[in-house]
Amino acid sequence: MPKRWLALALLCLTGFMIILDASIVLVAVPSIEQDLTFSSGGVQWVPSGYALMFGGLLLLGGRVSDLLGRRRVLIVGLAVFAGSSLLCGFAWSGDALVLARGLQGIAAAVLAPSALSIVMTTFPDGPERNKALGIWGATSGVGGTAGSLIGGPVTDGLGWQWIFFINVPVCLLVIALAPVLLQDSRGPGKRGFDLTGAVTVTAALIVLVYAVIEAPESSAGRTTLLALVSAALFALFVLVEKRSAAPLVPLRLFRSRALIGGNLITIAFGLGAFGLNYVYTQYAQLALGISAIQYGLMSSVLAAAAVCGSMVGQNLVTRVGARPVAAVSLLLTGVGATAMSRLTVESGYFELAFWGLTFFGAGLGAGTVAGSISALAQVTGDDAGVASGLQNASFQIGGAVGIAVLSAVATAHSSGSSPAGLTAGYRVAFAACWAFVAVGLVGAGLLRTRATEPTAASPAAQPGHR
Structure with a gap:
C-alpha cells in the first residue's frame, strides 16, 4: 500500500477521535452527574464546554498549523489531547471535569485543521484527493454518530471515565507514527499571528x-x-x-461559492447529526427507559448506514458532482427525520426507528462527503489550514447549535414528565430537522453543476492556478 494511504488512515483515526469525543459524552452524562458534584444545570457544560472551545478556536488552529508547520502542530495537539483526556478521567469534581473538557476542546481545535490540511497537501487535486477527502468526511460523519454505539457499552461496562481514557493509546500511536508517515508543510507568509x-x-x-x-x-x-x-x-x-x-482568514476565500455552499451543507449535517442523535438518546433512555448499552445497539444502524452512504457518496461526487449528491442526501435525512417524528411510546423498533435511522444515516454519510469536497475543492495549499478550520468549525458549531435548538423545541412542546408527555416534545423536535435540511439545500444551490465544475485537466483545477 502506498505510504500516502497509510498516512490517510492515521489522519482519519485522529479525525474520528476528536469528532467522537464531542458526541460520546452525551450517553454518559447521567452517570457523570451521579458521581460528581455540579451546580444547578452545570452538567451541561461537560458536552458544551468541549464544543465551545473546539468550534470557537478552530479558525485560530488552522492559522497556527499553516504558520508553525502542520505535522509539528499535530503532534503537540495530540500530546495536549492525551493529557487532558487523562484529566477528564481522573476528574475529582464537576468543575475540574468541565475545565479539562475545555482543554480537550482547545487541543481538538488545533488537531482537526492540522490533520485535514495534511490530507490536502498529501494528495494531488482531482479524483485522488476527492477520494481521500471522501474517506476523511466519512470518518467525521461516523464519528459524530457513533458516540452512542461506543459510549453505551463503555459507560455501563467500564465506567464513564473510560470514554476519556480510550483516547490516550490512540494519541500515543499517532504521535509515534507521525514522523514516519506524515509530511510536514506550512503556508508561506509572515511568521506572526x-x-x-x-x-x-x-x-x-x-x-x-x-x-x-x-x-x-x-x-x-x-x-x-x-x-x-x-x-x-x-x-x-x-x-x-x-x-x-x-x-487570520483571508476574506478572498468567501468569493468562492463552492466554499460557502460546502460549509453551509456541512453546518446542516452537523445540526442534524448531533441534534437528532441527542433527541433520540433522550427518547430512548427517558421515555422508553432502556439502558445505555441497549440504546447503543439500537442506534448502531445509523452509524452503519453512514459508512455505507459515505462510500457511495464519494464515488457519486466524482461521477456526477457534489451538488446533486448533497441535495439528495439532505432530502434522505429529512425522510428519516419524518419517520422518527411518528414515534410513540408503544412503537416497535423495527416499525419506525430502524427505518428512520437508516435513511438519516445514509444521507448523513453521503452528504458529509459532498460538503467536505465542495468546501475544500478550490482551496490552494497556502490556505489549506484556514479552509480546513472553517470546514471543521462548520460541523462542530452546527452540532452544538443543533443539540441546543432541538432540545429547546422538545422542552417547549412536551406535555409533562410522563413518557407520553416527553415523547410529544421529541416528535416535534425530530420534525424540526427539516429546518436544517433547508439550510443545507441553500448551500447545495450555491454549488456549480457538474458541467461547469473545473476538471482535473483544466487550469482552475491545477495547484497554483486557482
Missing part, C-alpha cells in the same frame, strides 16, 4: 454558541442580547481582517 482577528472571531463564535446552548434556560431578552453581541463581534472581525496585513 493576527491576534486581534483571532480574539474577535473566537469571541464571536463562543458567544454565538453560548447563546444557543443557554437559550432554553435563558430569557428571550438575554438570548437576543447575546446574539447581538455576537453579530457585533463578527462585524468587528470583518473590519479587522480588511485592514490586516496578515489576516
Whole structure:
C-alpha cells in the first residue's frame, strides 16, 4: 500500500477521535452527574464546554498549523489531547471535569485543521484527493454518530471515565507514527499571528454558541442580547481582517461559492447529526427507559448506514458532482427525520426507528462527503489550514447549535414528565430537522453543476492556478 494511504488512515483515526469525543459524552452524562458534584444545570457544560472551545478556536488552529508547520502542530495537539483526556478521567469534581473538557476542546481545535490540511497537501487535486477527502468526511460523519454505539457499552461496562481514557493509546500511536508517515508543510507568509482577528472571531463564535446552548434556560431578552453581541463581534472581525496585513482568514476565500455552499451543507449535517442523535438518546433512555448499552445497539444502524452512504457518496461526487449528491442526501435525512417524528411510546423498533435511522444515516454519510469536497475543492495549499478550520468549525458549531435548538423545541412542546408527555416534545423536535435540511439545500444551490465544475485537466483545477 502506498505510504500516502497509510498516512490517510492515521489522519482519519485522529479525525474520528476528536469528532467522537464531542458526541460520546452525551450517553454518559447521567452517570457523570451521579458521581460528581455540579451546580444547578452545570452538567451541561461537560458536552458544551468541549464544543465551545473546539468550534470557537478552530479558525485560530488552522492559522497556527499553516504558520508553525502542520505535522509539528499535530503532534503537540495530540500530546495536549492525551493529557487532558487523562484529566477528564481522573476528574475529582464537576468543575475540574468541565475545565479539562475545555482543554480537550482547545487541543481538538488545533488537531482537526492540522490533520485535514495534511490530507490536502498529501494528495494531488482531482479524483485522488476527492477520494481521500471522501474517506476523511466519512470518518467525521461516523464519528459524530457513533458516540452512542461506543459510549453505551463503555459507560455501563467500564465506567464513564473510560470514554476519556480510550483516547490516550490512540494519541500515543499517532504521535509515534507521525514522523514516519506524515509530511510536514506550512503556508508561506509572515511568521506572526493576527491576534486581534483571532480574539474577535473566537469571541464571536463562543458567544454565538453560548447563546444557543443557554437559550432554553435563558430569557428571550438575554438570548437576543447575546446574539447581538455576537453579530457585533463578527462585524468587528470583518473590519479587522480588511485592514490586516496578515489576516487570520483571508476574506478572498468567501468569493468562492463552492466554499460557502460546502460549509453551509456541512453546518446542516452537523445540526442534524448531533441534534437528532441527542433527541433520540433522550427518547430512548427517558421515555422508553432502556439502558445505555441497549440504546447503543439500537442506534448502531445509523452509524452503519453512514459508512455505507459515505462510500457511495464519494464515488457519486466524482461521477456526477457534489451538488446533486448533497441535495439528495439532505432530502434522505429529512425522510428519516419524518419517520422518527411518528414515534410513540408503544412503537416497535423495527416499525419506525430502524427505518428512520437508516435513511438519516445514509444521507448523513453521503452528504458529509459532498460538503467536505465542495468546501475544500478550490482551496490552494497556502490556505489549506484556514479552509480546513472553517470546514471543521462548520460541523462542530452546527452540532452544538443543533443539540441546543432541538432540545429547546422538545422542552417547549412536551406535555409533562410522563413518557407520553416527553415523547410529544421529541416528535416535534425530530420534525424540526427539516429546518436544517433547508439550510443545507441553500448551500447545495450555491454549488456549480457538474458541467461547469473545473476538471482535473483544466487550469482552475491545477495547484497554483486557482
